[in-house]
Amino acid sequence: QVQLHESGPGLVRPSETLSLTCTVSGASISGYYWSWLRQPAGKGLEWIGRIFTSENSNYHPSFKSRVIMSVDTSKNQFSLKLSSVTTADTAVYYCARVFGWELDYWGQGTLVTVSS
């Protein structure tokens, strides 16, 4: 059974970099695209980007200037870095596996609050 688990700081200061890691179990990270999404409290889902390998990724235009994703196949993990955060980046962040043209396995989500 494929499982994903997000980890990282729950509190980030404004202007700093949000860093999250998604650990995948039950499947090899190789051979799939993996995505990050977020959901502000009480709002809908927003896709941030996806990664296949560290050289093959693409991002939502709204985040492109400040997001970097990477993959560590030795640890079966992939990561998100979002720089220059503001309070508008406060949200539950999800990692998910890309299956075809949709997302079939999701982590449980992790709340990241941007506050001084």
Added chain:
Amino acid sequence: EIVLTQSPGSLSLSPGERATLSCRTSQTVNSRYLAWYQQKPGQAPRLLIYGTSTRATGVPDRFSGSGSGTDFTLTISRLEPEDFAVYYCQQYDNSPAYTFAQGTKLEI
């Protein structure tokens, strides 16, 4: 960017009733690229339907999807208590790759 709009925003029904949720897209979408998710409070979204009408693994057959072009529908034939949740449609395109509608809240 293709914009997805769901209607209604909320829907109040009783167990045993039929639910019909609509998703409209601002441009024609390939039917292979349209999916539906269910999200319960405090949980991650769960893939229900992909390719407009294919149920994901383990999804009960009371859930069905249909549509084409710019109009898509999720139908729940007979509501069970565990079906009350928020439902999102999602489409795939070049950029951004994945966009979601604002959701329909299905309430008892």
